[in-house]
Amino acid sequence: MDNLFVALVHYPVVNRRQETIASALTNLDLHDIARACMTFGVRAFYVITPFPDQRDLARQIVRHWTEGAGGQLNPDRRQALEKIRIADTLEDVIGQIATERHEPVICVGTSAREGGQAPVTARQLRHRLTVTNDSHLLIFGTAWGLANELLSRCDLQLAPIQGSDTYNHLSVRSAVSIYLDRLTND
Amino acid sequence: MDNLFVALVHYPVVNRRQETIASALTNLDLHDIARACMTFGVRAFYVITPFPDQRDLARQIVRHWTEGAGGQLNPDRRQALEKIRIADTLEDVIGQIATERHEPVICVGTSAREGGQAPVTARQLRHRLTVTNDSHLLIFGTAWGLANELLSRCDLQLAPIQGSDTYNHLSVRSAVSIYLDRLTND
Numbered sequence: 001m002d003n004l005f006v007a008l009v010h011y012p013v014v015n016r017r018q019e020t021i022a023s024a025l026t027n028l029d030l031h032d033i034a035r036a037c038m039t040f041g042v043r044a045f046y047v048i049t050p051f052p053d054q055r056d057l058a059r060q061i062v063r064h065w066t067e068g069a070g071g072q073l074n075p076d077r078r079q080a081l082e083k084i085r086i087a088d089t090l091e092d093v094i095g096q097i098a099t100e101r102h103e104p105v106i107c108v109g110t111s112a113r114e115g116g117q118a119p120v121t122a123r124q125l126r127h128r129l130t131v132t133n134d135s136h137l138l139i140f141g142t143a144w145g146l147a148n149e150l151l152s153r154c155d156l157q158l159a160p161i162q163g164s165d166t167y168n169h170l171s172v173r174s175a176v177s178i179y180l181d182r183l184t185n186d
Numbered sequence: 187m188d189n190l191f192v193a194l195v196h197y198p199v200v201n202r203r204q205e206t207i208a209s210a211l212t213n214l215d216l217h218d219i220a221r222a223c224m225t226f227g228v229r230a231f232y233v234i235t236p237f238p239d240q241r242d243l244a245r246q247i248v249r250h251w252t253e254g255a256g257g258q259l260n261p262d263r264r265q266a267l268e269k270i271r272i273a274d275t276l277e278d279v280i281g282q283i284a285t286e287r288h289e290p291v292i293c294v295g296t297s298a299r300e301g302g303q304a305p306v307t308a309r310q311l312r313h314r315l316t317v318t319n320d321s322h323l324l325i326f327g328t329a330w331g332l333a334n335e336l337l338s339r340c341d342l343q344l345a346p347i348q349g350s351d352t353y354n355h356l357s358v359r360s361a362v363s364i365y366l367d368r369l370t371n372d
Contacts, residue, residue: 028359031357038349038353039347039350039355039356041349073202074202076355161225161371162370163225163226163227163370164225164370167225167262167265169221169225169262169266170221170222171214171221171222171359173360173363174221174359174362174363177359177361177363178364178367181367184348184349185347185348
């Protein structure tokens with residue numbers, strides 16, 4: 001999927017009281033999501049945080065596994081973490097992708113709750129990815145999910161993952177994995 | 187899925203050189219897999235390790251989120267971690283499930299590699315879960331996956347998750363999430 005990108009957002013996201021916050025980096029988010037992106041052929045995985053020290057930390061983790069001891073011991077992990085790019089804002093990411101591919105960038109929000117706009121299913125999005133060259137950026141929120149101010153700026157919103165009942169509190173690592181599988185496998 | 191159980195095995199699993207080892211507990215495995223099990227209606231999630239101190243650690247984590255401060259702050263997480271049961275061996279787990287449900291227990295192994303036996307697809311397994319009352323125990327390995335000595339004792343083996351190419355190094359947290367989604371959603 002040459003035109004599919006993934007972004008993990010640390011601001012603006014919400015806490016359990018639905019207040020807008022900036023969340024801290026989680027090491028395993030980087031590993032799990034990079035491995036899923038590598039497995040399912042995502043072009044790049046952007047880690048977005050406005051805090052310079054958190055971006056430094058993310059770069060340090062990535063370097064350990066791409067250039068340092070981690071990557072020598074574990075080449076599979078190296079390949080996965082090479083997918084990671086660190087960014088300051090969503091706007092920066094959109095600009096970088098537009099510069100790289102010279103195609104429009106379609107922002108696809110995700111949420112565990114139904115959004116204001118009619119959601120697209122994974123099947124519909126997979127169809128879009130094959131019939132258009134547009135770049136599609138699949139955007140995930142940390143903490144309790146993306147803030148509405150970001151979701152409302154997205155061009156599309158993916159339908160929430162439904163479980164067997166009303167409970168739906170997957171980790172962002174699980175949600176990314178499930179959506180990428182759905183976009184790849186029937 | 188009243189007849190579906192999940193187990194996470196810390197021994198016998200293999201390391202990157204395919205040697206049989208026992209792995210250490212990972213906190214986020216408990217959280218992510220419990221949340222996926224709760225979302226997709228799995229009956230119980232067994233964490234299996236032969237080390238008494240690791241079982242104590244697992245119990246301490248579970249208690250914090252079910253009876254302690256964590257569960258009061260975050261009732262959704264409490265519900266998920268209440269799915270967790272701690273066990274010493276796979277045999278113990280099979281015995282517990284048989285005692286609880288009075289039905290045969292079918293062990294379903296998972297691996298990122300093709301097994302010796304013909305694999306079942308998630309669709310085939312979903313069909314089985316609806317047409318039989320047998321308990322099905324979906325077994326996942328930590329580290330580099332389940333050792334062959336355990337896989338060869340399973341009644342069935344799920345087909346590996348295929349990505350877009352040959353690379354297939356998902357975290358166990360991702361693999362559980364994807365399989366449970368496939369068993370629930372079409």
